[in-house]
Amino acid sequence: MKVIENQELQRTMKTRHLFMISLGGVIGSGLFLGSGYTINQAGAGGAILAFLVGGFVMYLTMVCLGELAVAMPVSGSFQTYTTKFIGPGVGFALGWTYWLGWAVTVALEFLAAGQLMGRWFPDTPTWIWCAVFAVLLFSLNALSAKAFGEAEFWFSGIKIVAILLFIILGGAAMFGLIDMKGGQEAPFFSNYASDGLLPHGVTALLITMIAVNFSFQGTELIGIAAGESENPEKTIPKSIKQSVWRTLVFFVLSIFVLAGLIPSDQAGVTESPFVLVLDSIGIPYAADIMNFVILTALLSVGNSGLYAASRMLYSLSKEGMAAPALARVNKKGIPMNSLILTLGIALLSLLSGFFAEETVFLWLLSIAGLGAQVGWISITASQIAFRRKYVREGGNVADLKFKAPLYPFFPLLGLVLNCAVLVSMAFNPDQRLALYCGVPFMLACYAIYHLKIKKNQAIEKEQQEIQLSADKKMLL
Numbered sequence: 034m035k036v037i038e039n040q041e042l043q044r045t046m047k048t049r050h051l052f053m054i055s056l057g058g059v060i061g062s063g064l065f066l067g068s069g070y071t072i073n074q075a076g077a078g079g080a081i082l083a084f085l086v087g088g089f090v091m092y093l094t095m096v097c098l099g100e101l102a103v104a105m106p107v108s109g110s111f112q113t114y115t116t117k118f119i120g121p122g123v124g125f126a127l128g129w130t131y132w133l134g135w136a137v138t139v140a141l142e143f144l145a146a147g148q149l150m151g152r153w154f155p156d157t158p159t160w161i162w163c164a165v166f167a168v169l170l171f172s173l174n175a176l177s178a179k180a181f182g183e184a185e186f187w188f189s190g191i192k193i194v195a196i197l198l199f200i201i202l203g204g205a206a207m208f209g210l211i212d213m214k215g216g217q218e219a220p221f222f223s224n225y226a227s228d229g230l231l232p233h234g235v236t237a238l239l240i241t242m243i244a245v246n247f248s249f250q251g252t253e254l255i256g257i258a259a260g261e262s263e264n265p266e267k268t269i270p271k272s273i274k275q276s277v278w279r280t281l282v283f284f285v286l287s288i289f290v291l292a293g294l295i296p297s298d299q300a301g302v303t304e305s306p307f308v309l310v311l312d313s314i315g316i317p318y319a320a321d322i323m324n325f326v327i328l329t330a331l332l333s334v335g336n337s338g339l340y341a342a343s344r345m346l347y348s349l350s351k352e353g354m355a356a357p358a359l360a361r362v363n364k365k366g367i368p369m370n371s372l373i374l375t376l377g378i379a380l381l382s383l384l385s386g387f388f389a390e391e392t393v394f395l396w397l398l399s400i401a402g403l404g405a406q407v408g409w410i411s412i413t414a415s416q417i418a419f420r421r422k423y424v425r426e427g428g429n430v431a432d433l434k435f436k437a438p439l440y441p442f443f444p445l446l447g448l449v450l451n452c453a454v455l456v457s458m459a460f461n462p463d464q465r466l467a468l469y470c471g472v473p474f475m476l477a478c479y480a481i482y483h484l485k486i487k488k489n490q491a492i493e494k495e496q497q498e499i500q501l502s503a504d505k506k507m508l509l
Contacts, residue, residue, distance in 0.1 A: 042344075042347070042362060051262055053182070060189070060192050060193075060330060061330045069295075069301050071084075071244060072297050072300040074233060074241045076231060076233065077228045078231070079231045080288050080291075081292065084288050085281075092281075098111065098255065099270055100437045101114050101415060101416055103434045107348070110256030110348075111408055111411050112128035112411075114411070117415075119414060121352075123411070124354075125349075125479070125481075126475045126478035127408065128345055128352075130407060130471065131345055133474075135375075136338075137378075137379070137397040139376075140386060141382075143163040143166050144159070147160065147162035149327060149331070152320075160387070174336070174367070184336060188329055195322075197283075204286075209221070213314060214315035217313070220294060224295070240460070242454065242457065247402060251334070251405075252277070253409065253412065255269065266435075270434075270435045294310050305327065308323045339372070343371040343372040343375045347360055353490050353493065359374065382397050399466040400467070400471045402471070403467040403468065403470075406454060
């Protein structure tokens, strides 16, 4: 493999690529499968309220990311910002946790996609499909950043078209514009009236907020892709605005239709609520259609995850927090070593999904869930620290090309709400393991930085200074 030393990533991605990359990371099983759980626990009105609040937290986080990414468009994004404005030890722990989280998530997408293929090819072992999808996504990421962005554009496009068609058909059935199967009457707002706003109380709403907030995570991929985007001053703000509002609209309208057509006591996680709705309308092959859409969604998330993890590893290497070889890029601008290592860890995680599902794989998935939430916390905290330092060093806020609105209120509110979601995980038995596994992992990373990495960086800096001094003497 031909490698060019010290070559930077290439800026080849356009606004439409960034927008679709963000949607690719966020529209997945959380919406297509997890939305049934939210409706069941929070009720019809409560589910919409939960997604509105989750969307608001996403907005607060993304405007903070926008200010940082436009001021410093680097690959690795919030890991670099955390290192620079909060502390290198925290940045080291965040970067490795986020990287491992996405690597494990990629493994989960392979496994879930392979299991979905079992519907059409029941005699083919799941691991064969996992291998096929691994080769496909690796190839897309290895071609070029533009090829990855183009693939993600079409992956996400299929999901968006499916959601829009669902909203149109489901909304028409909900209001009696098309007949439902079996002569059922159009429900209109009856499910909302019967449930009330919060049928199971505020506690149920708060518990579902964890799942809802996680379903929005992935929008931060815009920041990671900033280092490879054309004209980041224009593309990043535009992409963030499009992603936030369109994601929120897609999610809220979908939940509105789902909750309007499915009574909350019939919604759950055993079957996609989208399948239930399409089947109730009488759409032929409803389960097969949604199986294909969910398969596309899983591959899209896996594609984005492989990209995000390899760029995070590249960024860690550039900061001196990982092996120098991981920062090398080939002639196409791809950090191939980082990409290969990420896929390797994903495949090892995948093996634990077959042989140690109840232990190792569950621990890894728990770390993955925590990494994304800690990433959002770091984004809001870094923006606050950045703005303070910028002003303290004489910078004029008016000169910033993109500014988080209502500073410091919005960033502080985003920080508080993201921290609240993290703390609330302790009160949910299903999410508690994320804290048990993720927090010790991050503390271990923090300790490794101060015990080893920091010393190595100091020695390397001293050697560079000695070499620089020797070079100056030679010139004299």
